Amino acid sequence: MEQSGSARSSSRDEEFTAYVTARMVWLRRVAYLLCQDWHRADDLVQSAITRLYLHWRKASAAENVDGYARTVLVRVFLAEQRGGWRQRVRVVERIPDEAAESADHAGRIDLRAALAALPPRQRAAVVLRFYCDLSIEQAADVLGCSAGTVKSQTARGLDALRRALEPARDLAEGERLA
Structure with a gap:
């Protein structure tokens, strides 16, 4: 027995709503890691779920x-980076609204700041590989590039993160010795 068009549409909407409700927190976290701003992350997620729908x-x-x-979310982020909005609006750095879960609050803030300083494709590659735990091939598929590009973007991103976080490590070691 075949469903009518409105019954199929209703079922489709219910299925979509259930999926988005269940995965909203995860989508928002990935978006935040990409853009480093909770409000902008909400905008990215909204655009992504609209396209997903x-x-x-x-x-x-x-x-x-x-x-x-x-x-879809990563491509929305990268498309926004290429667009004019990013060039006209300056996003300022600030501490996230939520309290950090770990005892190393300063370390998390330093890591987020260093991640925010990466160019968009390097940041996307690092987030996909190490937060989303994707393989090189899976990340290449998401980014729409070759595996070699993912490797080089990830390596450059990790190198930049290490350089950005090195002064913080030196300072922390100096404080322990004092």
């Missing part, structure tokens, strides 16, 4: 819906 039939049929959603 438009393509929900294809997304829900995908083998990995989370992977599909993550790809």
